[in-house]
Amino acid sequence: MERNFARYRAFGHRLVTGFLEPEVLLLLDVLNSAQRAKQVTGAVAEIGVHHGKLFIGLRLLQRPGEKSVAIDIFGDQDLNVDGSGHGDLAKFVNNVNLWSSMDDVVIQQGDSTKLLPEQLRELAGGDVRFFSVDGGHTAEIVRSDMKLAETTLTDGGIVIADDVFNQQWPGVAVGTLRYLEDSGGARLAPFLIGFNKVFFTQPEHCGRYRAEVESAVAGKLRLATGASVFAGHDVGLVAPQGPVDLLRRSATVRSLYHRTYREMVRGLQVVSGRGGSAH
Structure with a gap:
């Protein structure tokens, strides 16, 4: 399906309503290639799929038989405690079918904080290699979702956290920092910040993924890279130019x-x- 990913990245994403800076799809393409080169396999999952704008991109990077798990409250808006999104199941399914198919797509409607790691593994058919965290935007929900992602992530897997630096949602920053400062010790570290996303993986993979992105972006006039530190971790920066x-x-x-x-x-x-x- 990766040929269809190129088509979706080029123009398809514009036809799906939602919130996604298109450069994120470029970063996903680079990181997917880096994972495949090291035989990193597994499901993809997203908490807070909305209408599928990012989920479809993740789905199109999957191979036949690899699961894609969509987690959202959809019509159960009484669970939407902070009003951070209004997922629509019918629109989501229509969009996925338009650009891909529902084959190997698993839908989990409900509160992500109630989902146990073993339940998610059963839905995913194993561990997850790409996990997008874009559900509830309170500190408590974000911390819980990050822990779920950490626990179910395969070796070399990547978590994509949304809105960490979005001024409209300070709870996301608080929840992310609480996760990183957890007394039990976070098993993931940030390695890249760009386009309203923060990318995490196990510490031993951070340098390789960061280098892959820097190499891919080098020479692109519309993008600039840099380096910084976030919560004590070295991170790469990617920004429009x-x-x-x-x-x-x-x-x-x-x-x-x-x-x-x-x-x-x-x-x-x-x-x-x-x-x-x-x-």
């Missing part, structure tokens, strides 16, 4: 800008009678 950003990075353009600015200031000083002669 427009024409103004490119110009700012050019030493020649910066020099020209400063020289022009100085000349403009001198001209204004002369006109106002304060400058005397320019030096």
Whole structure:
């Protein structure tokens, strides 16, 4: 289905309502290739599928027989304690069928915090290699969902956490930090931040995945990479880069800008009678 993934990444995602920066699909493509190169296999799962915008991308990276698990409260909106999304089961199924199929797709409707790891493994047919956490946005729900993802993640698996730095949902940041600072010790570490997502994996895989993304993004004029630290962990940064950003990075353009600015200031000083002669 990976050929269909390329089609979905190119334009299909625009036809599915939801909240997803399209560059995330590029990152998924890179990380999927890195996983496949090391024979990392397993299901994909998402908590909070909404209408399927990201889920379809994950689904299209699967091979025949590999499960895709959709977890959402859908019509049980009384469970939507923070109003962070309104999943629609009919729209979700229609969208998945439009771009893929419901073969090997498992739907779990209900409260994700009540879902036990062994139940999820049974639904997934084993461990999970890609796990998107985008359900409830309270600190308690986020921490619980991250623990579920950690417990069911295969070796070399990747968790994609949404809205960690979104100013509208501070509870997500609190819940993520509580997970990382858990007294029992978090078994996952962040390795990449970009496009409203934070990517996690087991610490021994962080450097390799970060390097794969940096290598793939290098040379792309519309994207810029960097490095930082999040909660004590080294992370890569990926961000959009427009024409103004490119110009700012050019030493020649910066020099020209400063020289022009100085000349403009001198001209204004002369006109106002304060400058005397320019030096």
